Amino acid sequence: MEAHPKQDEYLEVLYHLRERHHSDARSLAEHFDAREGKPGTGQGFEPGMITQLVEQGLLAVAGDELLLTDVGLKRAEQIIRRHRLAERLLADVLHMKSQEFEAAACEFEHVLAEEITEGICILLGHPRECPHGSPIPEGQCCRAGASRIGSAAVPLTEVPVGSTVRVAYVNALSEARQHQLTHFDVVPGNLIRVHQLKPAVVIVHDESMLAMETAVAQKIYVWRNWKEEQASEAPGANGSRASFWSRLFSR
Amino acid sequence: MRSARRKGAPPTVALVGVPNCGKSLIFNRLTGKSSTSTNYPYTTSEVVEQSVNLHGRDVVLLDTPGITGLEFRAEEEAKTRELLRGNPPDIIVQCVDASHLVRSLILCAQLADLEIPMVVCLNMVDEASDKGLIVDREALSAQLGVPVVPICALDGRGLTDLSKAIAQARVPRPVVYPPHVEEKLRALTPATARATQVSVILDGEPHRNGQAGPRIWHMVLEAHHHWARSIGAKVTRTTGLGAGRSFWTRLADLALHPVGAWCFLLLTVALVYLLVVEVGARFLSVLIDGWVVVPLVERIASLTGPGHLHDVLVGPYGLLTLGLFNAIATVLPILAVFYVPFGVLEDVGYFPRLSVQFDRLFRWLGLNGNAVLPITLGFGCSAVATVAVRRLETRKERFIAAFLIALGVPCSGQIGVVVSILSTLPVLALVGTVAIVLVLQLCVGAFLARLFPKRAKGEFMVELPPLRAPRWKNIMLRTYHRLVEFITEAVPLFLASAATLLALHYLGLLDRLRDLLAPVVVSGLGLPRNYADALLVTLARRELGAVMLKKMSDDHLLSLEQTFVGLLVMILFLPCLTTTMAMGRVLGWRSAAGISIAVMAIATGAGAVVHLFWM
Numbered sequence: 074m075e076a077h078p079k080q081d082e083y084l085e086v087l088y089h090l091r092e093r094h095h096s097d098a099r100s101l102a103e104h105f106d107a108r109e110g111k112p113g114t115g116q117g118f119e120p121g122m123i124t125q126l127v128e129q130g131l132l133a134v135a136g137d138e139l140l141l142t143d144v145g146l147k148r149a150e151q152i153i154r155r156h157r158l159a160e161r162l163l164a165d166v167l168h169m170k171s172q173e174f175e176a177a178a179c180e181f182e183h184v185l186a187e188e189i190t191e192g193i194c195i196l197l198g199h200p201r202e203c204p205h206g207s208p209i210p211e212g213q214c215c216r217a218g219a220s221r222i223g224s225a226a227v228p229l230t231e232v233p234v235g236s237t238v239r240v241a242y243v244n245a246l247s248e249a250r251q252h253q254l255t256h257f258d259v260v261p262g263n264l265i266r267v268h269q270l271k272p273a274v275v276i277v278h279d280e281s282m283l284a285m286e287t288a289v290a291q292k293i294y295v296w297r298n299w300k301e302e303q304a305s306e307a308p309g310a311n312g313s314r315a316s317f318w319s320r321l322f323s324r
Numbered sequence: 325m326r327s328a329r330r331k332g333a334p335p336t337v338a339l340v341g342v343p344n345c346g347k348s349l350i351f352n353r354l355t356g357k358s359s360t361s362t363n364y365p366y367t368t369s370e371v372v373e374q375s376v377n378l379h380g381r382d383v384v385l386l387d388t389p390g391i392t393g394l395e396f397r398a399e400e401e402a403k404t405r406e407l408l409r410g411n412p413p414d415i416i417v418q419c420v421d422a423s424h425l426v427r428s429l430i431l432c433a434q435l436a437d438l439e440i441p442m443v444v445c446l447n448m449v450d451e452a453s454d455k456g457l458i459v460d461r462e463a464l465s466a467q468l469g470v471p472v473v474p475i476c477a478l479d480g481r482g483l484t485d486l487s488k489a490i491a492q493a494r495v496p497r498p499v500v501y502p503p504h505v506e507e508k509l510r511a512l513t514p515a516t517a518r519a520t521q522v523s524v525i526l527d528g529e530p531h532r533n534g535q536a537g538p539r540i541w542h543m544v545l546e547a548h549h550h551w552a553r554s555i556g557a558k559v560t561r562t563t564g565l566g567a568g569r570s571f572w573t574r575l576a577d578l579a580l581h582p583v584g585a586w587c588f589l590l591l592t593v594a595l596v597y598l599l600v601v602e603v604g605a606r607f608l609s610v611l612i613d614g615w616v617v618v619p620l621v622e623r624i625a626s627l628t629g630p631g632h633l634h635d636v637l638v639g640p641y642g643l644l645t646l647g648l649f650n651a652i653a654t655v656l657p658i659l660a661v662f663y664v665p666f667g668v669l670e671d672v673g674y675f676p677r678l679s680v681q682f683d684r685l686f687r688w689l690g691l692n693g694n695a696v697l698p699i700t701l702g703f704g705c706s707a708v709a710t711v712a713v714r715r716l717e718t719r720k721e722r723f724i725a726a727f728l729i730a731l732g733v734p735c736s737g738q739i740g741v742v743v744s745i746l747s748t749l750p751v752l753a754l755v756g757t758v759a760i761v762l763v764l765q766l767c768v769g770a771f772l773a774r775l776f777p778k779r780a781k782g783e784f785m786v787e788l789p790p791l792r793a794p795r796w797k798n799i800m801l802r803t804y805h806r807l808v809e810f811i812t813e814a815v816p817l818f819l820a821s822a823a824t825l826l827a828l829h830y831l832g833l834l835d836r837l838r839d840l841l842a843p844v845v846v847s848g849l850g851l852p853r854n855y856a857d858a859l860l861v862t863l864a865r866r867e868l869g870a871v872m873l874k875k876m877s878d879d880h881l882l883s884l885e886q887t888f889v890g891l892l893v894m895i896l897f898l899p900c901l902t903t904t905m906a907m908g909r910v911l912g913w914r915s916a917a918g919i920s921i922a923v924m925a926i927a928t929g930a931g932a933v934v935h936l937f938w939m
Contacts, residue, residue, distance in 0.1 A: 249398070249717065253785055255549065256342075256392045258426050272582055273680045273693060273784065280455050281424060282576075282788035284680045286692060289783050 078183055081152050083122050084131065087141055088149035092207070097137045098123075150210040151190075156182040157203035158193050164204040165197065174204070186239055186262065188296035192225045227297045229290040230270060237266045238295040246292050257283050259293070334375065334382040337490060338407065340435065341419035342427050343390025344789060346447040349477040349798075350419060351387035354378065354487070369711060371403050379487035386413060392427070394434045394522070395541060400715050408438060409523070415493045416442045417486070422452035422459045422474075425560060429552035432468065433499045439519045441493035445486055446474045451792075456563045463559040469497035478795060499551045505543045512540060576791035579674060585681040592674075596665045597743060604661035605744030609654055617653045621645060641826045647819035650871045655814070656807065658740030663806050666704060666736065667799040673789045675700050683784050688766065690773025691716075692784040695725045702733035706866075706899045709733065710906040717783075720776040723915060724769055726907050730899045731923050732765045737814070737867030742891060745874050753888050761895060764930060814865050821864045825857060844928055849893060850935040851886050852876070858890070859897060866900055885938045889931045896927035 086104055090096050105118035123139070126132035131145030141149055159181045163174035185193075191214045194200075199215045202208055226241040240261050243254060259265060259278055268275040268282065274290035276283050339347045348368050355374040372387040388404040407413070416435055420428040435442060446461060465472040471489040475482035498518050501509070509521050578584040621638050628634040638645050669675065675697055683693030694716055702709035706729050713725045734742060746754045828834040834857070838845075841856040849855070855876070862869030873894060877887050898904065898920055908916040 247783065250783055250785060252393065255545070256427055256430070257787060260549070269580060273683045275580060275680060275788070279424075279426075280790075282790070284676075284683075284693065284784070284786050284788055286683060286784035289785060 079122065080126065080129075080131075081148075081183065083126060084141070084145060084149040085152050085156065087132070087139060088146075088153050090139075091141060096139050098139060099137075101139065151187075152182065154194075154210045154212060155185045155190050157207060157209045158190060158197070158200070159185065160203045160205075161197055161200050161209070162193050171204070186296060188225060188239060191219075195219050225296055226294045229267065229274065229276070229293040229295055230287055232267050232295060232297065234267055234270055237264055238297065239264050241294045241296050244292040244294060246289065250289055254293075257281060259283065265295070334384050335414035336384045336386060337378075337415045337417055338386040338388055338413035339417050339419060340388055340404065340408070340431075341390060342392055342421065342424075342431055344787075345390070345419045345421040345424075345428065346477045347390070347419045348387055350445065350447070350475065350483075350486075351385065353477060353480050353483055355385055369400065369403075369714075371407055378490055379484070381491060383415075383490070391431065393431065393545075394438075408435075412438065412440055414441070415490060416440050417490065417493075418442060418444050419447050420444055422446050422449045423455055423457060425452075425457075425459060426552050426556045429555055430548050432496070433548035433551055434522075436468075436496040436498050437518045437522045439495050439498075439517065442468075442470045442496050443486070443489045443493045444468060444470055444472045445482075445489075446472055447477055449474050450476060450478075451790075453563070458561045458563060460559045460561065464555070467497075467555050467559065470494050478798070499548060501544065501547045505540070505547055508540050508543065572791045572793060576673075576677070576788075579677040579791070580680055580788075585677070589678070589681070592665075592669065596662070599665060600658055600662050600740055600743050601747040604658035604740060605747055608657035608661065609744065612653045612657055617649045621649070636826060641822055641829060643819055643822050643826070646825070646868075646872075647822040648815065650868070650875075651811070651815050651818050654744075654871050654874065655737055655741060655867045656810070658744060659736060659810060660803065660807055662736050662740050663803040664799065667802050668794045671794045671799050673791045676786055676788050677791075679784070679786050680788070688773070689728070689769030690724050690776065691721050691769070692782055693786060694782055694784050695721055697786075698725055699729060699733060702729040702735065703739065704736050706730070706733060706735045707902040707906045710903050710910060714910050718781065719911075720773075721782050723776075723911060723919075724772045726911055727772060727919050727922070728765055728769055730903065730907065730919055731768060731896055731926060732761045734895050735866055735899075737810070737865070738870050738895065741867055741870035741874055742895060745870070745877055745887065745891060748877065749884065749887060753884070753891075756888065757892060757895070760892060760930065760934070764896065764926065768926065814867065817864045818868055821861045821868055825861070848928060848932040848935070849889050850938075851890055852881060855890055858894065862894060862897055863901055866894075869894055869897075885935070889935050889938075892934060893927050893931035896923070896930055898923055898927075 086101065087096070090100050090104070102118050123132065123134070126145065127134060131142055131148060133140045133142050156178055159178040160174055163169045163177055163181070164171075167174075169177065191212060194212055194214050199211075199218075200209055229238075232238050240259060240263050242261050243251065246254070254260065257278065259276070263278060266277045268277050270287075270290075273284050273286055276285075276290075339351055341347050351372070351374075355376045368387055368389045370389070374385050374387075376383060376385050378385075386407070388407060389400055391401045391404040391408075392398070393401075394405060394408065408416075416438075418428070418432055418435060420432070432442075432444070444464070446459060446464070449459070452459060461472050461474055471492050471494070473482055473486045473489045475486060477483075513521055515521055579588050621644075624638050624644065625634060628637060635642065637643055640646070678700060679693035679696035682696050686692050686695055689695075695713075698709050698712035698715065700709075701712050709729050710726055713722050713729070716722045716725060742757075746757065825834065828837065837860070838853045838856045841859070842853055845851050845856050845859075846853060855873075858869045858872040858876070861872060873887075873890050876882050876890075882890065904916060904920060907919060911919075
């Protein structure tokens with residue numbers, strides 16, 4: 074399970090403090106106190122979170138300083154990127170006012186999957202700053218200079234065999250099928266791997282395999298992972314036939 | 325809502341859980357009984373009851389068909405739903421598959437709303453650790469508020485703990501719904517008891533609630549889902565030591581590959597054929613016949629001398645020869661040999677993969693991959709298969725599947741004996757029989773598909789359980805139980821049929837019956853008159869008809885053509901009475917009658933055509 078909103082929150086705050094060069098424990102406590110409306114009490118923040126972050130390898134404690142590790146920094150950057158892109162989207166495209174878009178972005182950022190974030194970034198033309206002027210960390214799409222989103226959500230049947238994709242939504246399936254999919258946890262947000270498309274569609278989710286007819290699979294929309302496709306377009310990659318046999322005999 | 329129970333009656337303990345999580349295995353272990361447990365879901369189709377003493381307490385233990393949700397109206401889950409909501413047990417033991425925690429937790433949330441004391445039994449811990457998942461039993465127990473007992477049903481570990489824990493069953497902590505859901509629930513009903521709220525939503529009249537009922541249930545389900553996922557995340561640890569690509573995962577991939585699957589299937593069928601013929605028919609059967617039956621028959625014959633008693637006991641319709649010895653010497657060894665590889669294929673998890681392979685093909689027949697499992701069960705027993713047909717969603721699929729099972733899917737006993745007859749004929753006979761039966765099935769299926777409106781279509785979706793190494797102990801136990809079942813069910817029928825034929829013979833009615841059928845049997849099919857006996861007897865048990873045909877063939881009473889035609893007609897002919905009754909229950913009596921007549925016509929028609937064109 075990837076969603077850790079509490080951790081994300083702390084990482085975000087730590088990143089902000091880092092930007093302002095105030096990466097010590099006291100600043101952190103002050104920030105949370107201010108947030109909770111209890112200045113100076115030290116009650117807003119949970120020391121347990123710090124320990125958790127250190128255990129996960131996201132944070133390093135050096136005396137009084139709290140330093141984000143490389144992994145932690147990367148993760149924080151992703152979170153900040155999501156947040157600031159969301160702000161851009163809400164401000165520029167939806168013309169929301171500052172108070173509105175800030176609160177909305179805070180909620181919004183937690184549900185933005187990577188693929189959607191990229192879509193928004195490309196849509197807005199890779200903005201470098203949020204409405205407040207703070208820098209937006211670069212993403213893969215910025216570096217690649219991507220200018221095309223294509224249709225980000227595609228039917229499952231249009232995804233290359235062997236790729237791992239995230240479920241976007243399910244389009245008007247019968248109640249019975251909907252129930253089955255929910256039971257097997259194939260729900261929006263979850264990752265599935267496409268095992269094969271012929272003679273029936275077989276997907277793998279969390280180690281369980283599900284087979285379904287093409288007509289049903291066409292109604293399951295997933296975020297197309299264009300990074301994977303770029304990799305498979307590289308020379309030497311064959312169609313699914315070769316990859317099956319190599320998969321069969323591979324380690 | 326609790327049903328009135330006699331004071332002092334032992335408490336009912338229901339084993340509930342999602343399909344294919346091991347309930348039946350646990351039931352068997354706790355009761356010593358043998359309800360079937362396999363590696364595909366919905367094997368248990370009825371609620372099975374058994375009184376048992378668990379750790380000093382007398383209880384009535386119930387095994388239930390798997391259930392995915394309290395509201396879902398799937399046919400195969402109906403019985404469990406009715407039990408839980410209409411006649412609730414005193415204690416629920418939920419079997420949770422540790423390797424698929426979330427789906428069990430979703431069900432747990434719904435069971436919690438019933439406010440019945442529960443125990444959670446954590447099964448398949450080995451499989452979970454193979455995947456690199458470890459479930460923290462104590463954390464789970466703390467989260468749910470009920471005792472959690474880890475179990476390995478296969479080895480029987482943890483069963484004593486389970487028996488003890490049942491005494492400590494507690495009502496689980498209800499799922500906390502978000503405020504907006506609570507609000508809507510309050511608007512719907514003033515009742516605060518969760519169980520009552522649930523029953524109002526699920527049973528409420530649509531016109532009274534408007535859209536409110538289903539919408540609230542949708543929100544409730546979302547809350548359950550969210551709860552299940554967050555608990556799952558809290559109590560599961562990944563060790564990162566996943567199974568990797570074992571032999572079995574590779575085999576599983578092969579069984580799904582468009583070309584590989586067919587090679588695999590042909591290889592398997594060839595292997596089973598060889599086993600049944602070489603070991604079952606040519607070796608075991610001959611052995612038992614030579615060492616046990618023939619001497620016994622001679623002894624009895626010498627004791628009785630010629631005359632009525634001789635005929636009654638060991639004559640052509642002798643109670644002992646036709647009734648008993650055939651079952652033991654001819655059918656039993658073949659069945660034993662057939663059930664082992666069949667059991668292996670079941671246990672290993674092969675059959676669900678067949679549904680992927682045959683999905684496209686089945687569409688020509690108006691069916692889809694969902695029908696593969698019921699039809700494959702037909703190779704075991706056609707009555708069981710016909711009952712399984714209920715699972716199919718549309719009437720069209722149920723009708724066509726039941727028809728095809730009745731027409732051309734031979735059950736295990738019939739396969740065994742038919743194969744042993746075919747082994748005495750040239751190979752072309754085997755090829756010819758299989759080809760004609762398959763082509764007929766395809767044509768009939770395609771024809772039937774056209775009879776029904778096109779838009780009535782089911783949708784194919786099935787879970788593929790992982791292919792795993794066969795559990796030999798389990799397979800042997802099941803084979804043993806199946807053989808015992810054969811002896812207890814079939815032998816009395818064999819004896820009864822033999823007695824009936826004897827009676828008819830002595831009353832002179834048998835000849836009349838043969839005369840009646842002679843136009844079809846002799847002129848149409850080119851077979852001797854007494855073939856009619858074999859056909860009649862097929863209605864009681866398919867094996868018996870085949871056995872009588874085998875006897876005629878062994879006694880050199882039939883030419884090659886006659887054996888071939890006789891075999892073909894018998895395979896295609898009506899299934900046993902039990903199956904016909906199952907058809908009646910599943911499809912209605914008019915359909916069952918119609919199918920029976922059609923099947924008889926097709927069988928005799930096919931035989932007549934072959935007879936006509938035999939070169």
